Structure formats: C-alpha cells, structure tokens
Amino acid sequence: MLERARHLLRPSARSAVPPFMVMDVVAAATRLEAQGRRIIHMEVGQPAAGAPASAIAAAQAALGAARLGYTETLGIASLRRRIARSYAEWHGLDIDLARVVVTTGSSAGFILAFLAAFEAGDRVAMALPGYPPYRHILAALGCEPVGIETTAQTRWAITPELLLAQHRARALKGVVVGSPANPSGTMMTASALGELIRCAEDAGIAVISDEIYHGLDYAFAAECAARISPETIIINSFSKYFCMTGWRIGWMVVPSSLARAVERLQQNLAISVPTLSQIAAEAAFDGRAELEAVRHGYEENRRILLAGLPAAGLDTFLPADGAFYLYADVSRFSSDSHAFATRMLEQAGVAATPGLDFDPQRGGNFLRLCYAGAREEIREAVERIAAWLKG
Numbered sequence: 175m176l177e178r179a180r181h182l183l184r185p186s187a188r189s190a191v192p193p194f195m196v197m198d199v200v201a202a203a204t205r206l207e208a209q210g211r212r213i214i215h216m217e218v219g220q221p222a223a224g225a226p227a228s229a230i231a232a233a234q235a236a237l238g239a240a241r242l243g244y245t246e247t248l249g250i251a252s253l254r255r256r257i258a259r260s261y262a263e264w265h266g267l268d269i270d271l272a273r274v275v276v277t278t279g280s281s282a283g284f285i286l287a288f289l290a291a292f293e294a295g296d297r298v299a300m301a302l303p304g305y306p307p308y309r310h311i312l313a314a315l316g317c318e319p320v321g322i323e324t325t326a327q328t329r330w331a332i333t334p335e336l337l338l339a340q341h342r343a344r345a346l347k348g349v350v351v352g353s354p355a356n357p358s359g360t361m362m363t364a365s366a367l368g369e370l371i372r373c374a375e376d377a378g379i380a381v382i383s384d385e386i387y388h389g390l391d392y393a394f395a396a397e398c399a400a401r402i403s404p405e406t407i408i409i410n411s412f413s414k415y416f417c418m419t420g421w422r423i424g425w426m427v428v429p430s431s432l433a434r435a436v437e438r439l440q441q442n443l444a445i446s447v448p449t450l451s452q453i454a455a456e457a458a459f460d461g462r463a464e465l466e467a468v469r470h471g472y473e474e475n476r477r478i479l480l481a482g483l484p485a486a487g488l489d490t491f492l493p494a495d496g497a498f499y500l501y502a503d504v505s506r507f508s509s510d511s512h513a514f515a516t517r518m519l520e521q522a523g524v525a526a527t528p529g530l531d532f533d534p535q536r537g538g539n540f541l542r543l544c545y546a547g548a549r550e551e552i553r554e555a556v557e558r559i560a561a562w563l564k565g
C-alpha cells in the first residue's frame with residue numbers, strides 16, 4: 175500500500191517546468207546577508223516603494239469595517255469601472271465593462287487567458303529573451319511554447335516576418351507580446367506593435383499583450399494593444415506601476431467572445447480575487463501623484479546607470495526604453511552569466527539575474543539589472559561594479 179502511494183505521489187510530467195534562477199540568486203544573497211554583508215539588490219523585479227498611501231488607507235478602513243467575503247468572480251464592480259475609466263483617461267479608449275476581469279496578479283491572468291484561448295497542444299509564440307513564465311505556464315498547461323529569437327536587427331521584437339516564418343513551419347495559435355519587455359525594458363513602437371497584431375490576426379493567431387510595465391515608459395509612449403484591436407487579450411497588473419506586488423492583484427481586458435469563458439474558469443479556479451486587495455487597488459488610482467514620483471525615481475536611476483556603467487566596463491545594453499531593467503551584454507567578461515552573477519554577488523556585493531532565465535540559448539552572455547531600488551544604492555552599485563571589474 176505504502177509502495178503504491180509512493181508511485182502515486184510522483185510529480186506529473188507537466189509540472190517539470192524549469193525553476194526561476196533569480197530565486198537562486200536571492201537565496202545566495204540572503205546567505206551573504208546572514209553573514210553580515212550588505213548586498214545591493216538588483217535581482218528581483220519589484221518596486222522598492224510600497225503601495226500608495228490611498229491604497230493602504232482604504233485597506234485599513236476595510237479591515238475594520240467590511241466583512242471581506244467573496245466578491246463577484248469578475249471583480250468588485252466599482253473597481254472594474256475604475257479600471258475601464260483608466261483606459262479612457264490614459265488612452266482615450268471606451269472599454270466595455272463586460273470585458274474587464276480582475277485577476278490575482280497578471281500571473282493568474284495568463285493562466286486564464288491561455289486556458290480560455292488555447293487547446294492542449296496549441297503552439298504559442300513569444301520573444302526570446304522574454305519573461306520565462308510565458309513559456310513555463312504554457313508548457314504546464316499542455317501547450318507548446320515557441321520561442322522566437324529576436325535580435326538588434328528587429329529591435330529585439332517579433333516582426334510579422336518572424337511570426338509568419340514560424341507559422342508556416344507549423345501553425346501557431348497565439349503569440350504573447352510584452353512592451354516594455356522583461357528582461358530588457360525594450361519597447362515596441364506603436365507602428366511595430368500595430369503591424370504585428372494586424373499580421374497575427376490576419377493569419378488567425380490570437381495576440382496576448384502583457385502591459386504590466388505600462389506607465390513606466392521613458393523613451394516614448396507605450397502603445398495599448400486595445401487601441402489596435404478589440405480582439406487582443408490584454409493582461410495588466412497593479413504590481414509594477416502601482417507598487418503592489420505582494421497584494422497579488424491585476425486585471426485583463428478580454429475580447430467579448432472570451433469574457434464568459436474567462437468568468438467560468440475563474441469561478442472554478444479561484445471563486446474570486448482577494449477582496450482586501452481589490453479595495454486597495456481601486457483606491458490606488460487616487461495615488462497618481464505618489465506613483466509619478468516613484469516613476470521619476472526610476473527615470474533618474476536609469477540615467478545614473480546609463481551614464482555610469484559604460485565607464486565601469488558594461489557598455490552594451492538592449493534599448494532601455496521602459497520598465498526598470500537593463501539587460502547588459504557581459505560577453506566581454508564571461509559566456510556563463512550564472513557564474514558571472516555569482517562572482518559579482520560574492521565579490522562586489524551586487525545581486526543581478528543571469529540572462530539564462532530569459533533566453534536559454536544566448537542568456538549566458540547577458541545579465542539583468544533591476545533599477546527599481548533607492549537612488550543612493552544605484553549610485554553605489556555603479557561604484558561597486560566599476561571597482562570590481564577594474565580590480
């Protein structure tokens with residue numbers, strides 16, 4: 175009996191997704207901190223600032239007053255209305271409330287989107303380098319992730335030609351785009367995004383647009399895919415611009431044809447999204463002044479890094495248009511970014527993420543640095559990296 179149970183408890187094949195290497199860096203940094211070292215954290219992609227005061231006040235008030243039961247599966251109506259309104263305010267778009275779905279972070283949005291739009295076995299493309307969970311969630315759901323290697327030639331974006339080349343080889347059912355992108359911060363221009371979406375939809379390929387870094391665009395304005403097509407699935411979150419990673423709250427704007435399917439899935443997978451987080455998220459829209467100050471801090475950090483790192487020896491990055499990442503080419507120093515990140519952590523006390531997380535083939539030559547931290551720490555990181563690379 176015991177022997178049989180042992181066999182039953184073997185992990186499924188679909189659970190065999192690769193780990194997120196950045197967590198190994200976090201663990202190593204934590205060990206060094208326990209030994210008394212002061213580490214500058216540029217590995218994890220999250221804002222150093224907390225939720226805006228308006229969000230915290232709303233949550234505190236709700237803790238004392240509200241029952242905090244389940245909410246409607248699609249989310250509290252006033253929050254959904256507030257999200258829809260933000261599209262009118264920020265993009266001049268009239269979004270039908272029926273298309274707005276509140277989710278448990280954008281991470282849950284991806285699961286809902288992939289389940290609603292794809293069958294097991296469907297091929298779905300995404301750019302390499304790119305955010306690893308796109309590939310890993312799809313694989314866990316039985317879909318086939320198709321990484322498309324991007325280069326400087328296409329400004330590190332999937333172009334219609336690259337997409338159609340894959341589609342001709344074997345039909346694609348979907349493509350995930352992210353602009354600004356993780357790990358690079360590189361953005362697609364409005365025309366590049368428009369051309370890709372139109373080409374994909376003409377070919378019958380569904381588009382999922384990850385807009386989690388919207389609001390954090392410095393080089394030019396990020397384009398919202400909803401302005402291009404109402405058939406695109408948009409994924410967004412309160413984690414980045416709104417500084418609410420731990421509240422685990424995000425949203426989707428789905429094509430009308432998928433709204434009921436997404437609702438049914440979320441009814442079964444989650445019932446509803448944490449109520450306290452929904453209340454706080456609605457109030458977060460009133461914290462714009464505070465959030466814009468945080469954004470200006472990122473812009474300043476970006477300026478410090480782009481001015482200081484080349485002199486330190488790191489001078490090649492993918493276009494750092496937005497988000498809060500630099501994706502640095504370290505091939506002058508190493509083709510093993512994991513070993514390079516480990517040495518930089520141990521010797522310079524700066525934690526960064528090896529590119530292998532984001533691009534299994536070419537990531538050995540790259541390192542991702544997150545600049546969402548405090549300005550003084552970013553300055554010190556430049557000094558530490560310079561001294562280390564020179565020493």
Ligand SMILES: Cc1ncc(COP(=O)(O)O)c(C=O)c1O
Binds near residue numbers: 411
């Ligand atoms: C590109 C991208 N999409 C999605 C996520 C997931 O964020 P969350 O689930 O906190 O909304 C992240 C987190 O780092 C990200 O970088």
